[in-house]
Amino acid sequence: MFIYLFLSLLLLSAGAYHLGRKRAFVVANGHIRKLHSLPSFYGSYTALWCFLPALIVFGLWITFQQGFIIDLVVAGMPPELRNLPPDQLNLVVNDLKNLVGGNFVSSAPNPAMLAAADHYRHLRTVGNAALWVTVLSLAILGVVHAWRAISPTLRARNRVERVVNVFLIASSTIAIFTTLGIVLSVVFESILFFQKVPISEFLFGLQWSPQTALRADQTGSSGAFGSVPLFAGTLLISGIAMVIAVPIGLMSALFLSEYATPKFRAVAKPALEVLAGIPTVVYGFFAALTVAPLIREIGTSMGLHVASESALAAGLVMGIMIIPFVSSLSDDVINAVPQSMRDGSYALGATKSETIKRVLLPAALPGIVGSILLAVSRAIGETMIVVMAAGLSANLTANPLEAVTTVTVQIVTLLTGDQEFDSPKTLAAFALGLMLFIVTLILNIIALQVVRKYREQYE
Amino acid sequence: MSTTIIEAKANLDNALNAEGRQIPLSSVQITDYDHRQTVGKITVDNPKMICRDVNVYYTGKQALKHVSIDIGANEVIAFIGPSGCGKSTFLRCLNRMNDTIPFCQVIGEIKLDQDDIYDKSIDVVQLRARVGMVFQKPNPFPKSIYENVAYGPRIHGMVDGKAEMDELVRASLERAGLLKEVENRLSEPGTSLSGGQQQRLCIARAIAVNPEVILMDEPCSALDPIATAKIEELIDELRENYTIVIVTHSMQQAARVSQRTAYFHLGDLIEIGETDQIFTNPKHKLTEDYITGRFG
Structure with missing residues (x-):
């Protein structure tokens, strides 16, 4: 219904573009030179006048239409319904909507409700017809306005560009507001959580066992919310992953950018990047079914006790997964160091390795740290591999051969299945999310400081 | 004359394309392009560097033709x-910076004091x-x-x-x-x-x-x-x-x-x-x- 109106509006705008363009030719007597802007700008100008005012009215209309109709319907109801207390009235309105929509209603419809439903349908039909008329006539009015405004001196380009500018600003603010919205929602839920569980227990508690009693007679549910084991597990697995990914990634970046022939590089670099394109689920079962048993066998043959789900298996596979983040980005930044730096070093009799160690790496440091940071945040946020390969038991241990769990895995397990959103068990997920957010923020700030201190700026 | 030059160039291009950076000298017939004789005295009494018959090729394109010159101390x-x-x-x-450019080949003799700088031992x-x-x-x-x-x-x-x-x-x-x-x-x-x-x-x-x-x-x-x-x-x-x-x-x-x-x-x-x-x-x-x- 509304989509047809929107499509007609788009069609109309396309027509308006051509009209405006033609009009520009006409007012210029065919001499484009006489126009202030290129004809296409006059076209865009007309199309914008056709589209924007109509779209704004359209948007406002469909936002407020339903509320307005309901107000009217309620006002037309018999007094005994109209004067109900607000929460019961809400129920009636809900019933009414269901009745109109053809869904099941909570009670058998009485005549008053049926009359109200008819009233509702009638108002809606009228409203929709009015909407079509208003929007389309506004669009046509816009075209007429633009048509009359077009003259060789009209600065169409500047106006169109101003609209585009506003559009760009709006797009960029959407990202910012979304971030803000996410943070706020997490913060508010976390506050609810900390009203039920003391913040000191959450931050410093060594026990994680979020199962709370739903009924008074339920047993075996302690409800301990100490997040230390989770963060320890996250650090352990991320640490193992970084130990794998950073050296291998950096060395492959150095090889690709400095030693490899262009031909080899053209093949090897995309091949490395394929690693980043493998879904993490696939990595997950690779870790759980191939790597973990392998580690267990090797460990057992050396007389070590290895859990069948171990931090080592998850960390190893995760490390391999994030190699391309380090190698590809580092390769790019090393390549971006100007050739004149290499020439200067070689001309002084430096070898390739001296040039790399003393000139290229220091100059590329900010980018390399950036790539490592990206890899760290990937490692911290990674969930699938850990769920499959490292287990769910919240052990507080530094032994990579034991099963551990991470923050993200716990968030997933807390929020899957049926939930009640007022129990500390569910709210704990938001508190964990908030903590994770703060930790990665702090990591970012530290890394920025490191880069600022040690960077060597060329140019 | 002109046809032989074109043929020789085609030969050289093929050899370079096929073998990449290294071409064995013997396998390629290097023909003179329109090479001009140097006017003036190329030698000095106390040379620091002696260059004789230096040719440089970039992927088959000759950038330097039979350059001979002494550089005095x-x-x-x-x-x-x-x-x-x-x-x-x-x-x-003269300091082999051309080594860093792929597909660049230097043929000829350049000596610093008595050492041939393109010799393998250098x-x-x-x-x-x-x-x-x-x-x-x-x-x-x-x-x-x-x-x-x-x-x-x-x-x-x-x-x-x-x-x-x-x-x-x-x-x-x-x-x-x-x-x-x-x-x-x-x-x-x-x-x-x-x-x-x-x-x-x-x-x-x-x-x-x-x-x-x-x-x-x-x-x-x-x-x-x-x-x-x-x-x-x-x-x-x-x-x-x-x-x-x-x-x-x-x-x-x-x-x-x-x-x-x-x-x-x-x-x-x-x-x-x-x-x-x-x-x-x-x-x-x-x-x-x-x-x-x-x-x-």
Whole structure:
């Protein structure tokens, strides 16, 4: 219904573009030179006048239409319904909507409700017809306005560009507001959580066992919310992953950018990047079914006790997964160091390795740290591999051969299945999310400081 | 004649494409393109470098044709010529900087003192310590002024201890005429200096490893006249201790700083002689056309 109106509006705008363009030719007597802007700008100008005012009215209309109709319907109801207390009235309105929509209603419809439903349908039909008329006539009015405004001196380009500018600003603010919205929602839920569980227990508690009693007679549910084991597990697995990914990634970046022939590089670099394109689920079962048993066998043959789900298996596979983040980005930044730096070093009799160690790496440091940071945040946020390969038991241990769990895995397990959103068990997920957010923020700030201190700026 | 040239070129292209960087000399029939004889005396009494029959190919395209020239000890020799004439290419042969360019092949003999620098026994690292280079655009490392100068001595292990290094850095900056200007800010980044100062820093950096020859590839083309004058003065002073080869587009500069001048044209060394003679009484028609500004 509304989509047809929107499509007609788009069609109309396309027509308006051509009209405006033609009009520009006409007012210029065919001499484009006489126009202030290129004809296409006059076209865009007309199309914008056709589209924007109509779209704004359209948007406002469909936002407020339903509320307005309901107000009217309620006002037309018999007094005994109209004067109900607000929460019961809400129920009636809900019933009414269901009745109109053809869904099941909570009670058998009485005549008053049926009359109200008819009233509702009638108002809606009228409203929709009015909407079509208003929007389309506004669009046509816009075209007429633009048509009359077009003259060789009209600065169409500047106006169109101003609209585009506003559009760009709006797009960029959407990202910012979304971030803000996410943070706020997490913060508010976390506050609810900390009203039920003391913040000191959450931050410093060594026990994680979020199962709370739903009924008074339920047993075996302690409800301990100490997040230390989770963060320890996250650090352990991320640490193992970084130990794998950073050296291998950096060395492959150095090889690709400095030693490899262009031909080899053209093949090897995309091949490395394929690693980043493998879904993490696939990595997950690779870790759980191939790597973990392998580690267990090797460990057992050396007389070590290895859990069948171990931090080592998850960390190893995760490390391999994030190699391309380090190698590809580092390769790019090393390549971006100007050739004149290499020439200067070689001309002084430096070898390739001296040039790399003393000139290229220091100059590329900010980018390399950036790539490592990206890899760290990937490692911290990674969930699938850990769920499959490292287990769910919240052990507080530094032994990579034991099963551990991470923050993200716990968030997933807390929020899957049926939930009640007022129990500390569910709210704990938001508190964990908030903590994770703060930790990665702090990591970012530290890394920025490191880069600022040690960077060597060329140019 | 013309058909054989085209055939030979096609041969060479194929050989290069098939084998990549390395082509065995024997497998390719290298035919002379329109090669011009050099006018003037190519030898000197006390040569530092002797170049004979040097040819350079970029993926089959010949950039330098049968260049033979001596570079005398403690002289400043200028290479002039229009863009693309091969003078920079030849300069980069002298310290084997062309090695870093893929698909570039150098054929011929270049001797530094008695050593053939393209011989397998020569370590290119040692060679570049003996033949330093200053580039067209100042390219100080993104390090402090001190570290820029200390870079070369450090990688070659030339000094023992900090005091000796301090001494060497100061001496090099002094010889490059930069010490007074930067004495109090040795720890500031080299990139914070002005263009002319940066270029003198690059010269100080080259001097610090105590080379025998310094190659300069249009060292003043990115500088203003005052900075240029300072560098030219410096080149004149450096002649006492070093042999200097300078590529320049400015004929006035060649006339001011050099004792001998070589004129290159489309890969040929056209004429070589005393600078005074080249600029007052050129023997080759092409040289005369160039220095009188008829083209180039």
